[in-house]
Amino acid sequence: MIKNETEKETILIVDDTPDNLAVLGEMLMPHYQVRVANSGPKALTVAGTEPLPDLILLDVMMPEMDGYEVIKYLKDNPRTSDIPVIFITALDTCEDEAKGFDLGARDYISKPVRAPILLARVKGQLEIKAARDILRNQNNWLELEIQRRIRQYQKVQDISMRALASLAEARDDETGNHILRTQNYLKVLAEELAKHFKYADVLTKQTIEIYTKAAPLHDIGKVGIPDHVLYKPSKLTPEEWEIMKTHAQIGADAIRRAVGNEEDKDAVDFLYVAMDIAGFHHEKWDGSGYPKGLASNHIPLAARLMALTDVFDALISDRVYKSAYPMDVTIKIINEGRGTHFDPDIVDAFNRRVDDFENIAARYKEQQVPKDRK
Structure with a gap:
């Protein structure tokens, strides 16, 4: 003193x-x-x-x-x-x-x-x-000031990412709190998977934070989907479905251009994870997904986590083309996809944290049910 x-x-x-x-x-x-x-x-x-x-x-x-x-x-x-x-x-x-x-x-x-x-x-x-x-x-x-500036920077970073994610959300008015729910699902799922000896060294606290921060950008590519496809109230034709599927590659390419030739990769590491999530969260464990048809561990871990959380939220949510599935049916469908659509280890982690998924779904429940499009 x-x-x-x-x-x-x-x-x-x-x-x-x-x-x-x-x-x-x-x-x-x-x-x-x-x-x-x-x-x-x-x-x-x-x-x-x-x-x-x-x-x-x-x-x-x-x-x-x-x-x-x-x-x-x-x-x-x-x-x-x-x-x-x-x-x-x-x-x-x-x-x-x-x-x-x-x-x-x-x-x-x-x-x-x-x-x-x-x-x-x-x-x-x-x-x-x-x-x-x-x-x-x-x-x-100085140390306190640096920590304050870092927190401020991270907050701006998070807000900016939410704003980017909202671009996709604004074009796809079905999503509502989808971003918040999937972000929290992914965090819970990653924390549970980190307890597995195979992932303990990979899913560190910092890595899970990066995954969670990047999750809101998973559907950023929808900004590139034409209105007549994105807003179609009925089932898409095969040609329209092929157009819809391009949102994954569009999202990954957009983030790649944003990163550019950034030399300090640590400064934008979450964007590299976001690129994986946006580009590969529709890949399936058995190789039948899109856009690349990747299989098993060739699919980035962050994207494998996002795949389950995204499907789970779609199943429990009302859409213009379907009503929400009951929770027991949703859980059954997720488990039926074990080893085909989803990484088996991730499904097992999901089963151990189902209660948390239900709580998150309730916490960020949609305030209004979307109206059917005519």
Whole structure:
């Protein structure tokens, strides 16, 4: 803590000889707040008591616990480790000084102590400590500011992605809260799958966060589908269905162009995941999906997770071409797709978290049932 101009720094004097405590105290009290301890154990107690001392003058030769042992405890305690220590001792060999400095002492003053030397050394160490405290506070402020800016950037990033996703949603008015539901389904599913030994190293907390952040862009490609196909109220013809299927590739290509030749891939890693999700969430485990006909583990994991969540939400939701399926029927259909449409491990994870899926569906339930198109 940085002292203001009117506060005096606190000095703790540690010495087992009362006369030494008195002499040092008389030298220092006109300039500083002085506290004393006549043994190593008492010194440790006082040093850890608020207000913490700004500096400790520590005698080396003491019974029970000498100064070397005291400083070891001080440096091992996070509360006292940064308090500067000056050894006061009659020992004046190079070996004694080297040992003290190795243990963390900042200075060494030999007895008998002379006031000018003591005051100069104490003042010098306190100035160094004050400068170090200022630097530490500045670093702490900078770290907090960086974290605040990162959170702000991430929030803008999330909002921007929601805005992009809403472009697709605006063109496909059936979706409503579809984006929020599928995003939460995917997060739950990924967290459950991460418990599986095969995915523990892949689905880290950071990766799951990236998957969740990228999920809203899964249908961004629908902005490229013509109105007469996207808004057709009846069943699509084979030709129209082929056009509808192109939304996956359109979405992936759009994100790829947005990424461009970005060298710092870590800065846009969620967009690479979004590219996989948009491009491959209609692929099927058995290779019968689109647009590439990828199968099993050749389908990116994020897209395999999105595949199940997207189908689940479509099944439980009203559409212009169908009514919502009951939950038990939806669960049955998902399980029938195990090993054909969906990754078996992901279906197993889904079965363990069905209750969470139901809760998410209820939380983000559509406020209005879409009207049938004429």
